[in-house]
Amino acid sequence: MHRTVPFKLTTKCLWHSMICLVCLGTLPAEAAPITLAEYYAGDYSVAWSPSQWGWYDPSYFDPPQYIDGYVSSVTGSAGGGSTAWQIHNPGISGVEPHYFFFLQQPQYVAAARENGWNLQANAQFVAMEQGIANQGLAVTFDGRYYGVAIDTDASGALIASIPTTATSSTVLELSPPSGAGDYHAYELRSAPNTQLVSFFYDGEVKYTWSGVAENHPNKFEFGSLTDLGAGSMNFREAHSYILDAGPTATEQGDYNDDGIVDLADFTLWRNTLGSTSKLAADGNGNLHIDAGDYNVWKRNFGLRTADASSASSQLEIPEPTSWALVLLGIAGGVLHKKGRNALCGTPTLFKIAP
Incomplete structure (x- = not known):
């Protein structure tokens, strides 16, 4: 079951939001996707941290939750052959290493509602250590929670657990064991002016649903989605956009x-x-x-x-x-x-x- 974390917007958060708005500017006059947040680990010997790209981490919560020691740069075989940012859930109550941003500005909320939004990541599942899927990506938007937790089953196949009610989830098989350790593309994408969201895996629609009721601000996140269980996942990229406001090809x-x-x-x-x-x-x-x-x-x-x-x-x-x-x-x-x-x-x- 996903978690709701208390928070308050501090001066630090508001300043961070102002920095993001400087990057966003005003809504474009011509139809084009609007970038909300981006992350690239880079191709150097040490990966960039998502915080360096403007993503929040739980130190912005009130009280702050520090994740030092649970996130790190990985390279070579540890990173699946790539430089990546590893997020490790230690299985400690109250510790949920993840990265996020809040979508609050009315004009962007309205644009996301009208044109659709997405959250996508290129990531490698590393390990689950305590039997509960906890790593993945999630969006809370207009009072609905859409989460996908990545895991492996007893055979080693890659699976996704998607909460569909407050107490139950749908489990989808994504890849046989031979591909479970590879990097894959994960995406949540909304349908304009509806509560429907589709989960894409390597570019293919796997599931469409209307989320779960959630009394929480609009939030986009990746990494640990709950403090239950323990496990790790490596992230090469993470991006979020308001989808093209004009007609696509x-x-x-x-x-x-x-x-x-x-x-x-x-x-x-x-x-x-x-x-x-x-x-x-x-x-x-x-x-x-x-x-x-x-x-x-x-x-x-x-x-x-x-x-x-x-x-x-x-x-x-x-x-x-x-x-x-x-x-x-x-x-x-x-x-x-x-x-x-x-x-x-x-x-x-x-x-x-x-």
Whole structure:
């Protein structure tokens, strides 16, 4: 079960927030992702600390909780072949080494709510020592808690534990034992204007849920999520963004992101029709490749979503005969989906923009 830690914003915290706002500036006039926080361990002999990148640590709590001795730079074999920042949970009550920031400024909270937010990390699970998953990443936003704790099961397979109620969790297998010790990409990503968040593992959606009620300020964190159990995890990177406030290439039908909405994007849509995991062609953002995504593509056919490298490169809009072939291809895709009408009455699932 996750923990709620009492805190108060001290002068030190407020000054820290002001530094972050200097980096953020004002909301951009043009649509673009807004960086909330970043961390890179670096490629030197000693890793940077997340604190050096502006992340808080529990010494900002009231009373302060010092984590010296539980975090360190690791390199070589200890870091999985990379320089990384290791966070070790010692299994001591009240000691939860982790890094975080609070999202409080109203304009950024509103932008995150409207456009979506994410928290991602590139990390290596090292060890669990006391039988309770405790290392991972979590976000509390708009009174909902979204946490993913990384662990291994009895066979050595890499797993994720996701709290779905105040007393229960969903457990997902992520990797067989052979890959459990590798670095992997973990991400929490919200759907705009909803309470839905998806957990991505190595770029693939593994789970979507609405979190757990939590009376806590908006907080983004990685490392030890609870003082229960003991274990370690190495972090190479951690980043958080407010997602693109404008339409992405995918939302405009450019499913292969080559700057032009063309027949290649239709082919990608057709080849993944019905999928809920391969979402490159999910133009309407419902976590399901369906007829709505085809309509996005059709509506924007011929649109340039980025400056083309060659001004002479022109897209030829299909003539009626070509459209007949396109529609025939759609019909073939529908017939191939045995027992499902892929163009009408498709059940709506959850979606996060890629």
